[in-house]
Amino acid sequence: MNAEKLTKNSTQVIKQAQMIANEYGNPEIKQEHLLFALLTLENSLISSLLKNINPTDNAVDVRLTADIKEIIESMPKVYADGNGSRREAYPAQDMVFVIDNSEDQANFMKDDYISVEHIFMALIEKANPVIAGLFKRYNI
Numbered sequence: 001m002n003a004e005k006l007t008k009n010s011t012q013v014i015k016q017a018q019m020i021a022n023e024y025g026n027p028e029i030k031q032e033h034l035l036f037a038l039l040t041l042e043n044s045l046i047s048s049l050l051k052n053i054n055p056t057d058n059a060v061d062v063r064l065t066a067d068i069k070e071i072i073e074s075m076p077k078v079y080a081d082g083n084g085s086r087r088e089a090y091p092a093q094d095m096v097f098v099i100d101n102s103e104d105q106a107n108f109m110k111d112d113y114i115s116v117e118h119i120f121m122a123l124i125e126k127a128n129p130v131i132a133g134l135f136k137r138y139n140i
Contacts, residue, residue, distance in 0.1 A: 001099055001100050001102070001103045001114070002103065005103065005106070005112070005113050005114050006113070006114050007113050007114065007115045007116070009041065009045075009115065009116050010102075010113075010114050010115055010116055010118075010119055012041065013034065013037045013038055013041055013116055013119060014034070014037075014099070016037035016040070016041065017029050017033040017034045017036070017037040017095070018033070018088075018089055020033045020036055020037060020072065021033045021089035022088060022089050024072050024073060024075065024077065025077035025078060025079050026072065026075045026076065026077060026078075026089055027076065027077075027078045027087065027089055027090070028089055028090060028091070028092035028095075029089045029090065029091045029092060029095050030075070030092045030094055030095055030128070031092075031094050031095055031098055031123060031126075031127065031128050031130075031131045032068055032071050032072050032075070032130060032131065033072060033089075033095070034095055034098060034119070034123060035064075035068050035123060035131060035134075036065065036068045036069060036072060038116060038119065038120055038123070039061060039064065039065045039068065040065065041116070044061075044116075045116055045117065046061075046116060046117075046120050047061040047065075048061075049117075049120075050064065050138075050140065053138075053139065053140065060138050063138070064134060064138055067134060067137075068134065071130060094126070094128045097122075097126045098119065098122045098123050098126050099119070099122070100122075101122035101125060101126050102114050102118040102119045102121070102122040103118075104122070105118040105119075105121045105122050105125075106118045124140065
């Protein structure tokens with residue numbers, strides 16, 4: 001993927017996913033971190049979209065955010081390497097699939113830049129079993 005094609009918000013979401021993984025001591029940046037970052041981004045477009053999925057239940061984004069946070073909290077943790085240095089999380093394969101597919105989503109829509117919407121659509125399309133289960137539960 002060409003990183004220069006990422007919008008400011010897309011870059012921020014990817015960096016935030018890494019920060020979340022590091023904060024929780026997770027060794028890998030997974031789709032769960034990416035979804036949490038998409039939902040908690042300031043003025044999150046994705047959160048707003050989810051509220052509109054079911055107008056009678058506009059708290060779906062809040063419940064989904066709480067569920068994904070709980071999943072992240074239960075993930076394996078590694079706080080230091082053998083030398084006592086804090087380890088940086090690295091992208092898991094499922095995360096790489098989503099980021100790579102987000103460029104395909106942008107190309108399909110004939111967009112020049114990869115936005116958070118493209119990342120979210122790629123996440124829906126390439127969801128791992130945990131994320132797919134959450135999306136099914138919330139009719140996403």
